[in-house]
Amino acid sequence: MSKVEERLAALGLSLPDVAPPVAAYVPAVRTGHHVLTSGQLPMVAGKLQHTGKVGAEVTPEQAKDLARICALNALAAVKSLVGDLDRVAQVVKVVGFVASASDFTGQPAVLNGASELFGEVFGEAGVHARSAVGVAVLPLDAPVEVEIMVRVTDPS
Template sequence: MSGAVEARLAELGLTLPEVVPPLAAYQPAVLSGVYVYTAGQLPMVEGKLPVTGKVGAEVTPEEAKSLARTCALNALAAVKSVAGDLDRIARVVKVVGFVASASDFTGQPGVVNGASELLAEVLGEKGVHARSAVGVAVLPLDAPVEVEVQVELAGA
């Protein structure tokens, strides 16, 4: 099933990817009441990380921002996997972005803007959310960025 949200993705030249399979003992997304909580989404493209390393060292902030967009797109796929239809999204409530950072890198908010901006582009006002952007020493598979999303659904 595809609706207005997936039509908007197509307008933006984006395709909803397949859900990224879990790397360990967890589910990509869980539905609880009217909320969907995604697991941390890595910037996987066709089962692989396009870039690895720390932001501010091996990865530029611009590359990392683009990777955060990919994380958000993967999160939307995870949401759809349990909600059935992205048009059910009432709003994105919270986004948490983790940025594997070089010791002197302090631009985590700019990196996670990649995810936030994508959600707003795709969902409009429903995509505007509260957010945390956190610098960390390392992420799974040496990913530069990881994003998790909490979404409220309309009409449980």
């Protein structure tokens, strides 16, 4: 087990299986030292954990937890390409989308669910640039979607 996965276990978390794509794309691609994931939904064992808009059917606290699930799914996609998450040298960028009620403006707090997880498991290497974007709707009526870019220690 990698050190990253040991840190996840200490948090009571484990990497899921890679979520299968819901359309014509792959979960992640690698180019040189970088792995970019597709947008990851809050799926657990193939089931979307919640649906609806944040600020309406979904509370900001629930959405923050869902962003954490998205982050775990993104890490699983990265691991599927690099084999060992200890090879992640830096979480470079996180982009998060929040399906938002028309008056909801707390997208950054929702995405902290993902950002805080990366900090907990990677330490300084988990500090990243980020965008938190409110949108009208996401695939499958998911409340949150997260994609990441990481730098790994050796190109392939």
